[in-house]
Amino acid sequence: MSQPVGRPRDGRVDGAIAAAARELLAEQGYARLTVDAVAARAGVGKAAIYRRHATKEQMIFAAVMHDLDLATPPDAGSLAADLAAVVRDIVTSLATPPPGVVPGLLADVHADAAMAATFVGTFVKAERDCVMEVLERAVDRGELSRLPDPAVVHALLLGPIFAWLFLLSEERERLPAFADALAHGLAYMLHGGFGDGLSMG
Amino acid sequence: MSQPVGRPRDGRVDGAIAAAARELLAEQGYARLTVDAVAARAGVGKAAIYRRHATKEQMIFAAVMHDLDLATPPDAGSLAADLAAVVRDIVTSLATPPPGVVPGLLADVHADAAMAATFVGTFVKAERDCVMEVLERAVDRGELSRLPDPAVVHALLLGPIFAWLFLLSEERERLPAFADALAHGLAYMLHGGFGDGLSMG
Amino acid sequence: MSQPVGRPRDGRVDGAIAAAARELLAEQGYARLTVDAVAARAGVGKAAIYRRHATKEQMIFAAVMHDLDLATPPDAGSLAADLAAVVRDIVTSLATPPPGVVPGLLADVHADAAMAATFVGTFVKAERDCVMEVLERAVDRGELSRLPDPAVVHALLLGPIFAWLFLLSEERERLPAFADALAHGLAYMLHGGFGDGLSMG
Amino acid sequence: MSQPVGRPRDGRVDGAIAAAARELLAEQGYARLTVDAVAARAGVGKAAIYRRHATKEQMIFAAVMHDLDLATPPDAGSLAADLAAVVRDIVTSLATPPPGVVPGLLADVHADAAMAATFVGTFVKAERDCVMEVLERAVDRGELSRLPDPAVVHALLLGPIFAWLFLLSEERERLPAFADALAHGLAYMLHGGFGDGLSMG
DNA sequence: GGCTAAGCGAGACGGTACGTCGAGTCTTTGT
DNA sequence: ACAAAGACTCGACGTACCGTCTCGCTTAGCC
Structure with missing residues (x-):
């Protein structure tokens, strides 16, 4: 391993950059965010940002x-309840960032293959693992006879929430109720055998 | 009505701009698209573009x-078959544009209130009308006892397709099968009473 | 000769264009003058302008x-008095237009060979004829023994006035006194034999 | 004094911009000069130009x-010889730049108050100082009894040269002879008392 | 009166340059 | 070697203006 030489990086700089970026995203929106503004807000040089991020x-x-x-x-205790918990996590992930950030990030991810790989390997995989775990619990519990395709279930969980927020621009107040109904409807579907093997994949 | 005065807009220019933009989106991707390039490809001055688009x-x-x-x-003939047709239209809308265009467009829509209003009033409304029509047919047919919330059904149709393509980056070959299963699963859910009144909306 | 066919030009348009141009030159300066503004001010289409001017x-x-x-x-009655009258005409030509117009026009003349030819053939030649006439009167009168080079005398009359106004930006109030002294100084010089044949040309 | 912070300006950039501009003025003329072309020729970004020039x-x-x-x-050694030297410097200043540059520059100077101030404070003042010095020498020498108005003498020196070149478009071959005669004629005039006190200023 | 040709105001057209802005890199001085 | 500051190249943006063209309409002379 290489011994670090010279002045070590100031750990507070990383935090300042991230905080400044989040503040400016909230204040001005995704498209109006500039690196210079982040550097100025963070009290940091632009080089410090590009030393950390490509x-x-x-x-x-x-x-x-x-x-x-x-x-x-x-x-x-039940598939429906487990799915409801996962859906709530998804809602939190998507609804917390300032408006415009999620679509902007998604566009950037699709414009850069490296980011796409990181995105799928990090965010998607982590969520997929949650879905997988919840489905396996249901099989273990005997609620489901066979393990459904997790990609299918994942799409059915994540997609409607995303659509509600970013495609249809429906009212955010109704989102918790919609999310809950989604979880129960999906559990009903899975109990009915949809998602098993051939019937869905 | 004010009668038009001065030289009227040349309708071929509108077409040339749109065609050039679509070609360049396909050839170079969303991020690399330049207004100058569109103007050059269309054989049109930049002013002609900015006269039409802000x-x-x-x-x-x-x-x-x-x-x-x-x-x-x-x-x-049946709710399931009608939903399958709607889903196929949605798949076509989302999967036809060159890669990166849909996410890019979505980000831009969320960065501009005027575009957001147009998007909801045009694309979303048209799709919503399809969904509504299909659901009313099912009620008329007696398949459904009550009319489900069309926003909910819309999110359940559109969201998973979008997620499959743009959030999860799943294989496009499996999309037709997934879309079909989605339509049938959703019909099963609606027959089961999900989406009626309190339980979903 | 070709018999004119079709609608004849509206003579009022020529006047309106010239008047609008002069107004806008005075109001906004040479560099800020646009053809669209002239057309609008004159209540005239741009085509009417370009039908008259290239x-x-x-x-x-x-x-x-x-x-x-x-x-x-x-x-x-005397060379000095004649020169003073010519100088006063020159002062009027140069000092009457709104500030910036004369230098602007001069630059444009030097950017276009056709305009340069017109300028020399019109304005310069007319002034040169005045100078020539005045010098010939002096010779006839016996004030001068030989006819000086009119180009030299012309430069000595026109140049200092132009310099006073546009190169040195000296006070305009002192211009009449300067112009008068110039005329008398020049007459003194010419009486002294400067400007005759070889000694000046 | 505020000590400089950040990267200092690269002095070579200033030189490259000026050199590129002069080259392009010579090659293409005043009206065809573009900032983009200067930047490209200088191997410099446009921002570097606009950081230095408004x-x-x-x-x-x-x-x-x-x-x-x-x-x-x-x-x-004599007023006439001194004036001849000053006139030669003026001829060099005016006749050296590529054709069209001097009139173009003069028009631009009159379109911008800040440039006008700089022009008078720099070019005019330097020339005026030369004139002043030469006249004071003549007074010290006893050639002149009183100091003439330097503005008047300046106009009489500079104006005819400018007129010869840019107003009358006379032959450049005859310019040296004209300049020499101008210097001697002006010396004759000054010796005769024109330019003293009341008679000229 | 009808026909033809050219004028008219209005404004869209292709083109070219402007001046600004942002991304990512580089070069200072300091620590 | 890392830090802040800021100049650097590159390239796109949206605006402005020029000179031309295309509308619908008016105004003349000639049949």
């Missing part, structure tokens, strides 16, 4: 994703 | 949205 | 030069 | 004026 997009990605809580929720 | 983003929006086919599909 | 510069040239009085002043 | 015109002004040699010529 591009502006990766800086934003890091700032927004920095503390996403994606641990699998504890066993709630 | 910003680059609105030009792209108009070019991509200009001829989306969102007519309600004919009655297929 | 370029913006020629339009300005015509508008500014439209009524320059360059008739040779009557015999005042 | 407008295209000020850039050209700086490029053309940057190294005008306006030192007072050494004492040549």
